[in-house]
Amino acid sequence: MIQSNKKGDWFEIILPAEWEKFTLESLFKDFWQAPKKLVHTYRMEKKVRINGKSPDWTLPLVKGERLQLNLFVEEEMTVVPDYHNVEIIFEDDHLIVFNKPAGMDTHPNEPEQKGTLTNAAAFHMQANGEPGRPRHVHRLDRDTTGAVLFAKNALISAILDKMLDDRHIKRTYLALADGIIRQNKGTIDKPIGRDRHHPTRRRVSETGQKAITHFKVLDRFKQKDLTLLQCSLDTGRTHQIRVHFSHLGHPLAGDSLYEGSTEFNRQALHAVKLELVHPFTQEKIICHAPFIDQPPIFFNINPYDI
Known part of the structure; x- marks a missing residue:
């Protein structure tokens, strides 16, 4: 993890050896991939310093020097x-x-x-x-x-x-779908667009936006006719998981918008885990979200095991 700290309005990063391959310009442009307009603003308003001084953006960075960003404004x-x-x-x-x-x-x-x-x-x-x-x-x-x-x-x-x-931020979901899904795991690659006949619904449509959902079955509840799923997304379309499983004939339990069963009072869908590498500190952040007001079946799963 990269050493850093907050000092008043400024955020200070002790430059690590692995950043010596960058200039300040390439750190913003290539590593952080920050927008040109925003980087231009930071340059013009002198919101970036090295060791307390206005830097030369074209020189290679040096390990141990202090990169200071005026972020807290x-x-x-x-x-x-x-x-x-x-x-x-x-x-x-x-x-x-x-x-x-x-x-x-x-x-x-x-x-x-x-x-x-x-x-x-x-x-x-x-x-x-x-x-x-x-x-x-x-x-x-x-x-x-x-x-x-x-x-x-x-x-x-x-x-x-x-x-x-x-797709450098990974999101994992738990979903409870109607019916018994026989396939243990799979990928749903179906574009999603608006439903012309309903103001808020979406549907699988060949003219829609690309949408990819990966899933694996965690458990099957034959007596209740339900399947517990773990899902991850390559895209983030509106209602993506709900639309994809409805299209397969397995709408999410409680999802009245997509004709799911009425056993629950809302769609049984929970964003259980979020993972990313912190852009400034390079710390691996893994967040597990405990269940809130979920169908009882969810409590068979420990969110920290996902």
Whole structure:
């Protein structure tokens, strides 16, 4: 793990030997893959220093020198801070991972909306005296529970967005599907588009966006006619797991939007695990999300074993 610390408005990284192959320019462009516009802003506003001085962005980095980034700056909140008692699975100066409960949107759909996870994240940061604002890196459906990742500043947000696009952030789900799925594991590679006949539904469509879901069967409950699944995604389409298993004739239990059984009052879907390598410290972060208000069958599984 790379040595680092927060000093007031600045974040300081002790440059490791493995970064000597980069210049400051290539560290931002090639390693962190930060957007050109954002990097230009950091250069023009002198938000980057080495050993306290304005750096030459074209020189190779040197092990042991101090790279300083002006990350912790005041930002105007774009949502209304709103207190909610939501479990935090992981947090540092840059990231926060919540365990989202059911019945909560990830972010507001209108400027003054309250009650979402982003509102709760804004309140949490404000209460802790943090100057930035939260940015969700990905989303979960309103009634899907589990791990959701937020960034606390513009640079880490941009880096994480790119990591998500490049599938360097791994998300694992548990799902309970109607019926007995005989195949022990498999991949569903079916594009997903909007359903012309319903305002919120999605469907498998040849003209839709590419969507890939990997799954393996964890257990089969023949008496209840249910299959417990572990799923991971190569893409992040709206309702992806729900649409794919509905298309196979095995909608998720409780998922009324996709004609799932009515044994539960919402879709049985939980984002149980989130994994990434921290862009600044290179720490391997593994977050397990304990179950919240889940179907009893889920409690046969220890989320820390996934």
